[in-house]
Amino acid sequence: MGGVRNQQVSWWKLILWGAFAVISAQPCSAAEWETRPVERVSVTIGKSMLIETSASLARVSVADPRVADALVLSPRQVYLMGKTAGVTNLTLWNTTGEVFAAYDVVVSPDVSRLQEHLHALFPDEKALRVVTTQEHIALSGTMTSSAALTQVLAVTETYAPGKVLNLLQVGGSHQVMLEVRVAEMDRTMLRRIGVNLSYVNGSGSQFGASVLKRLASPLPSGDASSVLSPLGAVPPFGFGLGQAVNALFRFQSGSANWTGFIDALKEDNLVKVLAEPTLIALSGQDAQFLAGGEFPIPVPQAFGVTTIQFQKFGIQLNFRPVVLSARQIAVTVTPEVSELDFANGLSIQGFVVPAITTRRASTMVELEDGQSFAIAGLLRESVRETVSKYPVLGDIPILGALFRSAQYQKNETELVIIVTPHFVRSMTDAQITLPTDGYLDPDDVDFYLKGRLPSRQGSASDMRGVEVPAGREEKSREATGLMIP
Known part of the structure; x- marks a missing residue:
């Protein structure tokens, strides 16, 4: 009796495991795919990639055809091509009409090619960096001049019109x-x-x-x-x-x-x-x-x-x-x-x-x-x-x-x-000398007997409050409160 009972329990286990395997093998519905993580795919504008699937395809769909385009080459291959910078979705259906795969497609400009062109056109801009965000091209770094900055922006606009983020700065004062x-x-x-x-x-x-x-x-x-x-x-x-x-x-x-x-x-x-x-x-x-x-x-x-x-x-x-x-x-x-x-x-x-x-x-x-x-x-x-x-x-x-x-x-x-x-930079308060500093009023003896008038104490060189490099005039800078680098 014990042997027969154990044999019946084993058969019931086999039946349950078989039913679970059949249920697990069935494709997921669309509602189930919404809760699963979606795979991300990156494509460069003007380039393409091939996606291979584990199941036979019946049809594919791209949410925004302006960003990317998809073409079924075979029952298990999808040809994906980037058109303009942006983000869209790619959804795949099997032969039973159920969704079995979905992708987030990110189409971005060819940053490597853009960076090569920028460094070739502007070899002196060593600090220029080019990165891509979800839909934009970001330029960062320090430029040597405003003219070079304007030219870099103009070149970048040809790669992504209206989608350029300018984070550049001009160096110097x-x-x-x-x-x-x-x-x-x-x-x-x-x-x-x-x-x-x-x-x-x-x-x-x-x-x-x-x-x-x-x-x-x-x-x-x-x-x-x-x-x-x-x-x-x-x-x-x-x-x-x-x-x-x-x-x-x-x-x-x-x-x-x-x-x-x-x-x-x-x-x-x-x-x-x-x-x-x-x-x-x-x-x-x-x-x-x-x-x-x-x-x-x-x-x-x-x-x-x-x-x-x-x-x-x-x-x-x-x-x-x-x-x-x-x-x-x-x-x-x-x-x-x-x-x-x-x-x-x-x-x-x-x-x-x-x-x-x-x-x-x-x-x-x-x-x-x-x-x-x-x-x-x-x-x-x-x-x-x-x-x-x-x-x-x-x-x-x-x-x-x-x-x-x-x-x-x-x-x-x-x-x-x-x-x-002149390029200038600010000074500390201790370095600034005002025109009124050192002003002296004569007393009665100096005014009536010695004929002295109100004057400033010290020579002109002692009262200058601006550091000026050699070869530059110092005429009107002593009261500016700025240093000339």
Whole structure:
């Protein structure tokens, strides 16, 4: 009995193991495949791969045909080809119509080929790295210039249009200090000579020959002070040295009074304008500087209303630097030096609106660090000659000088604008020296007895707060608070 019972138990075990094997051998349903891990397949754009299966295929399906395409070559082989960068799914069905395999297909650009092309085109970019993400190409590393960075991006866009991640950086300093020097010399030379004759008799009859520019009638009789007072004033002509000679000759005989007046003027004017603004900005950012002010301009409106507008004047500087490489800088700069000119102003409702004398330039240049370039220049020379004379009498040789007035004026102007960019980096507070440091006020003894005025202590070399390499000027950098590498 025991042997028969053991034999029956063994048969039941065989039946159960057989049923389990049959169930395990059946294909999984679609719901079961969702819970299983999906195999990942990577394909390069324009290339293909062959997938072999363990079961016979009935059909295949690609979720996004724009990314990849699949073709059944045989009952157990699938031909998969990458078309564009992206991610899609590949599903396989057997002959019984059930899903037995699924794949995540990742199609990416040919990074190895792209990297070979980039290194061939840009051999100096040793730190350039190219990697692929799920759908994009990522560029990382440090570039030597902004121009090279732009070119690398353009080449990469041809491999994956619209799917390039720019993680590149440009090496070197990105802070640029721009020094601008506006220098102008304006020289004016003026020569003038004129004669005035007057005769007054006892009966009051007058005769005169006025050929002076400022005289419109014969000279009256009287002492010299009454004549020289209105004639001695010469209209101002800027700053300069002038030599004016006003000679009065008077002869009186009885009731007759002869008066002669000679006006001669020699004047030389020299005007010097020098402005050196300095401004710092980051690469690609705008910076503005103004040292001057704004003056009001009345603007008449309707119904007798007057509004005020303000016009800037002084030293202005607008510029935008772009770092092209470790040494090259592109600068868009607009320097301006303006001043008020009341001599050529207008009067509006009792308010004098001055004119503005302006020197302005606007351009874009490419320079290396520390190089200077003259972006604008002007050389102007003008000559004016004026002769006023009486007809016939003024043409008489020698004696004709008594009946004519001559004026000669010559203007010469020379203007130049120079820009110099520098790479800079910040300094510590201990390295910065302000213009007000070391300023001393004299005490009563120094001021009244020794004649000392307020001054700064120490020499100029002791107060510089910027380290400048040899061969570079130190003019305006001592107050910038930056170091020039």
